[in-house]
Structure formats: C-alpha cells, structure tokens
Amino acid sequence: MGFKLVLNVLYTMGVALCFIVAYKMAVTHNYPVMVGAMIVGVIVIFMKLRLLKEVKDTQEVKEVKGTQKKK
Numbered sequence: 001m002g003f004k005l006v007l008n009v010l011y012t013m014g015v016a017l018c019f020i021v022a023y024k025m026a027v028t029h030n031y032p033v034m035v036g037a038m039i040v041g042v043i044v045i046f047m048k049l050r051l052l053k054e055v056k057d058t059q060e061v062k063e064v065k066g067t068q069k070k071k
Contacts, residue, residue, distance in 0.1 A: 004055055011048040015041050 018041030025034035 001055075004051060008048065008051060008055075011044055011051065014044045015048065018044065 018037045022034045022037040022041065025031070025037060
C-alpha cells in the first residue's frame with residue numbers, strides 16, 4: 001500500500017508539472033510543446049484515476065472479508 005501512496009504523489013506532481021509547462025509554453029507561444037504537455041497531463045490523470053479506483057476496490061474487499069469473519 002505504501003508503494004501506491006508514493007505512486008499517487010508522483011502522479012499528482014506529474015500532473016502539476018505538465019500543466020505548469022503547458023502554461024509556460026502558451027505564454028511563449030510554443031504551441032506544439034504545450035499540446036504535448038497537456039496530452040501527457042491528461043494521460044497521467046487517467047492513470048491516477050485508475051490507481052484510486054484500484055485502491056478503493058482493494059479497501060472494499062478487505063472490509064467485506066473483515067465483516068464475514070466477525071459473523
């Protein structure tokens with residue numbers, strides 16, 4: 001679970017970095033790099049959402065197993 005926490009932090013930093021780069025490139029009118037940074041940012045967002053869904057599903061399975069043992 002610790003690895004997934006670190007991965008989540010890295011994804012968050014990656015999204016922030018991509019959109020900072022996209023903003024700086026828009027200001028300097030370097031549009032191809034801006035579009036590339038935005039595409040990478042969106043891909044990282046999708047990867048982050050998949051990770052969050054996986055963690056949520058893992059926690060739900062643990063909760064179900066815990067309630068079954070208590071009965």
